[in-house]
Amino acid sequence: MADPTPLVELPLFPLATVLYPGALLSLRIFEPRYLDMVRDCARQGTGFGVCLILDGYEVGDPALPAAVGTVATITDFHNTAEGLLGIVAHGGARFRVERTRVLADGLLRGEVQLWPDEPPMEVPLEFGLLxxxxxxxxxxxxxxxxxxxxxxYDDASWLGFRMAELLPLASSERQALLELTDPVQRLVELRDILPRFQRP
Structure with missing residues (x-):
């Protein structure tokens, strides 16, 4: 059995959304702790961890993050119409948070175990409708x-993550799909969800 990868420390950004590998995330940054985080990530060429908020809010006191999240790498900066800093980030590897600590400015940092990318897998014929x-x-x-x-569209992992990204799912459903490690099982779950969106 392969040794687990060493823990990596990341700044964590708890959000009311789930970021999937390969997806894009647009954010407006205004809290000092996150402005500093973005500056440090840009300067060091590193990413930050996006985790779904389980308890709390995006602003104010540190929120309780889900244990599984996604590394986000900043790909673009811009100024918003309100004069705020806007960024676009790209979803990369998933991770599991092992330990967290809160810095003096309220920024959450976590020691995380990075997950390997899912291997390419052809979409089974029974999921052609997806x-x-x-x-x-x-x-x-x-x-x-x-x-x-x-x-x-022929890759099971890509297909599942894109459907989970675009369907109007509850946050808990999005998180559950993120945490699955079998791309075909993710397609099974999505197929079972689809009847909910069919017109009567």
């Missing part, structure tokens, strides 16, 4: 994925 549904979702809800190669 590929068709995702194409429709991309047309209406995910224009940033319109240029994705057709081969991406």
């Amino acid at each position: 590929q068709t549904i995702l194409e429709r979702l991309v047309e209406t809800l995910g224009p940033h994925w319109r240029d994705a190669p057709r081969s991406a």
